Amino acid sequence: MLETSWDAIVIGAGAAGLMAAIRAAERGRRTLLLEKNRRSGVKILMSGGTRCNLTHATDNRGIVEAFGPPGRFLHSALARLSVQDTIDFFEAEGVATKVEETGKIFPVSNKAADVLDALLARLHRSGAVLALAEPVREMSKAEQGLCIVTPLRNLHAAHVILTTGGKSYPGSGTTGDGYGFAAQFGHTIVTPRPALAPITVTVPWIKDLMGVTLPQVVVRVLEAGSSAATRTPSRCGSALICSQRSRTPSWRNTCGTSRLLRARSNWQACSQRTCLGASATQS
Numbered sequence: 001m002l003e004t005s006w007d008a009i010v011i012g013a014g015a016a017g018l019m020a021a022i023r024a025a026e027r028g029r030r031t032l033l034l035e036k037n038r039r040s041g042v043k044i045l046m047s048g049g050t051r052c053n054l055t056h057a058t059d060n061r062g063i064v065e066a067f068g069p070p071g072r073f074l075h076s077a078l079a080r081l082s083v084q085d086t087i088d089f090f091e092a093e094g095v096a097t098k099v100e101e102t103g104k105i106f107p108v109s110n111k112a113a114d115v116l117d118a119l120l121a122r123l124h125r126s127g128a129v130l131a132l133a134e135p136v137r138e139m140s141k142a143e144q145g146l147c148i149v150t151p152l153r154n155l156h157a158a159h160v161i162l163t164t165g166g167k168s169y170p171g172s173g174t175t176g177d178g179y180g181f182a183a184q185f186g187h188t189i190v191t192p193r194p195a196l197a198p199i200t201v202t203v204p205w206i207k208d209l210m211g212v213t214l215p216q217v218v219v220r221v222l223e224a225g226s227s228a229a230t231r232t233p234s235r236c237g238s239a240l241i242c243s244q245r246s247r248t249p250s251w252r253n254t255c256g257t258s259r260l261l262r263a264r265s266n267w268q269a270c271s272q273r274t275c276l277g278a279s280a281t282q283s
């Protein structure tokens with residue numbers, strides 16, 4: 001087995017990993033970016049209904065406030081890479097951006113692929129090495145730095161950056177590996193719970209609405225057997241109608257139903273005109 005030593009190894013080539021590897025390499029570190037999938041940035045391509053909203057037209061404080069009370073942890077990251085820095089980063093890579101009515105900032109091309117291409121171009125220029133289809137299986141402490149085992153080789157790194165994403169959408173590569181690695185090195189893991197959950201519906205007419213974003217949708221949780229008139233917790237926000245891999249149309253809620261999901265297992269999605277029976281799954 002080939003054994004190689006790096007200044008920095010970044011695990012997971014999603015948005016976070018690509019940015020981390022670019023930054024490390026641009027700071028002169030010999031950087032290896034390991035990705036379990038055969039391609040990088042799978043979720044970038046899915047996000048924003050495949051248009052990828054890059055950021056939001058607000059200042060750093062606005063981002064923190066939108067996150068709610070735990071958003072305080074974002075201050076230090078935003079101090080290093082502000083909303084404007086993010087826009088400037090992509091504009092400099094040739095991705096022209098636009099602000100939509102909702103405040104979301106998208107590439108003018110409406111193509112998430114342009115966002116990913118920009119990151120990959122910058123990664124290439126940075127000198128970082130990207131290794132695809134190479135999952136990290138094990139990590140352990142070395143005398144100095146860390147040892148990493150993949151199915152192809154044993155590696156050593158002075159520094160490791162974990163950007164393995166969460167546990168949602170396991171088909172995209174995020175199977176929660178990072179939690180185990182982080183816990184192994186003494187980090188406390190807050191039990192993950194769904195934050196963005198699709199609602200799968202089977203009514204045939206919804207296929208005609210594929211790709212449509214409804215700006216204001218109310219999602220209300222109902223107890224099994226209760227009527228729609230029963231007052232239960234609800235959230236309001238935008239919803240994107242898109243297809244699942246199974247080709248079943250789903251109503252993908254983007255308005256923070258996670259707290260509702262924790263509370264109830266049976267729920268319904270209600271717009272002003274429509275009320276659909278729905279089942280909840282993790283996104």
Ligand SMILES: Cc1cc2nc3c(=O)[nH]c(=O)nc-3n(C[C@H](O)[C@H](O)[C@H](O)COP(=O)(O)OP(=O)(O)OC[C@H]3O[C@@H](n4cnc5c(N)ncnc54)[C@H](O)[C@@H]3O)c2cc1C
Pocket residue numbers: 011012013014015016017034035036037040041042043044046047048049052053134135136137163164165166169172173174175176177178283
């Ligand atoms: C359908 C969908 C729509 C979305 N829409 C929006 C949106 O409109 N706006 C928005 O802001 N966000 C949206 N998101 C969320 C956004 O895409 C994610 O928050 C973001 O891409 C997460 O980036 P990340 O780099 O942290 O993690 P990920 O993109 O999940 O990347 C983690 C990477 O680590 C890799 N990995 C995992 N384990 C290992 C291992 N052991 N070894 C090597 N590699 C490993 C994975 O394969 C993956 O490539 C959406 C997500 C989905 C699924």
